[in-house]
Amino acid sequence: MGDVVQYPQGCARPRSTVGPRPPGVWGLDIGATKVALGTTAESGVKVRATVATPPSPEGLLPWLRSRLPHRLDGLGVAFPGGLDGHERVTSWPNRPAWDGFPLGKELGQLASAVVIRDDGEAAALGECRQGIAxxxxxxxxxxxxxxxxxxxxxxxxxxxxxxxxxxxxxxxxxxxxxxxxxxxxxxxxxxxxxxxxxxxxxxxxxxxxxxxxxxxxxxxxxxxxxxxxxxxxxxxxxxxxxxxxxxxxxxxxxxxxVPEHPGRSSLLGATVLERAA
Ligand SMILES: [Zn+2]
Structure with missing residues (x-):
């Protein structure tokens, strides 16, 4: 997989100092019902593509390859399930077929650097760094x-x-x-x-x-x-x-x-995860 990027702990950063990320950095929000890809924009996040969450993770990879640029510098990922130390899915009650899937390893094929975090944590970072907070x-x-x-x-x-x-x-x-x-x-x-x-x-x-x-x-x-x-x-x-x-x-x-773009906080956070280190 790609290089491990140090995870940003900080939140407070004046909005004026945070600009759009380079086009080679994308965010991926994997939800229980929907998967979304996006990039940052002046208004927060630009949704590039969405799809219903496939029952099994293998169904997601072809879709990602068809939507992401070939040369991707970074991919931030918001994910609601549990991961072990090797970023393998350990539990996702809504999607048991994902158990054991090597999420970090597979996504590492798509970008030079991949950062995966809990979706709530990503949402908090997104709203703090580029959102309403x-x-x-x-x-x-x-x-x-x-x-x-x-x-x-x-x-x-x-x-x-x-x-x-x-x-x-x-x-x-x-x-x-x-x-x-x-x-x-x-x-x-x-x-x-x-x-x-x-x-x-x-x-x-x-x-x-x-x-x-x-x-x-x-x-x-x-x-x-x-x-x-x-x-x-x-x-x-x-x-x-x-x-x-x-x-x-x-x-x-x-x-x-109240977020400016309800329902997009995790995706917003995903787009800043990789570059916020
Ligand atoms: Zn419970």
Whole structure:
């Protein structure tokens, strides 16, 4: 695989000093339902291509080869699953066929340098470096998608969690007896299962008790850690829920930040991972 690039821990960087990356550096966001390729642009990130996440990783490689430039200097990758020390997939509950796949080795064939990080961590870096949180030193990013990812940046450094695994944010047990894909009961991300469907006026937070507990959990964490909050992903793409969530966090004395491009924070982060070292 390509050279290992030192991972950037810093977050705060004035937006004015961060320009578009060279065209030879791309970002790849591998999500549970969608894979996206992008490059940085003045407005944040330019989406170059998307595709439904294939059931098996072997199905992704031909698509990547057909979309990426032949001479690629760097590839930053946001990935929600677990990896071992050789960047082989150890667990991805939504996609068991990916278990054991040598992700780092295979992607290393596509670029001179490859950096792979947890998607929540990538989202935090992306929003801090080129997004809505640029220049802030203390930020919590919560990604509500198929599951819940996220990361906390305190004093300009990404805090990866007690176990070095930022994905634990979605697996804090706050909801009683709901079974989770991780095998535990009551994980925070099981709240997403009871999210009402959108019906024109949209669901309201009051009609989603698990969602209220989830937002209160996020607010409590942010208040304990004394950080602002960025919420992004599926939930925040629903205008009514976004409005109500922002209002709720505001009422609790927090300063909620909404990404300029909801749903693209991880991709934005992927595009800055490799070059931000
Ligand atoms: Zn869980």
């Amino acid at each position: 640029a220049g802030r030193r203390d930020v919590m990013v919560v990604v509500l998608g198929t599951g819940i990812g996220g990361a906390v940046v305190i004093d300009d450094r990404v805090r990866a969690g007690a176990a070095g695994d930022p994905r634990t944010l979605g697996h804090v047990r706050i909801l009683g007896s709901n079974g989770c894909v991780c095998g535990a009961m009551g994980c925070a991300q099981t709240a997403l299962r009871s999210l009402p469907s959108d019906d024109g006026l949209g669901p309201r937070l009051a009609a989603w008790p698990d969602g209220q507990r989830l937002i209160d959990f996020v607010a409590d964490l942010a208040r304990i850690l004394d950080v602002q909050v960025v919420l992004t992903g599926g939930l925040m793409e629903r205008p009514v829920l976004r409005y109500e969530t922002v209002a709720r966090l505001n009422s609790l004395g927090l300063i909620p930040l």
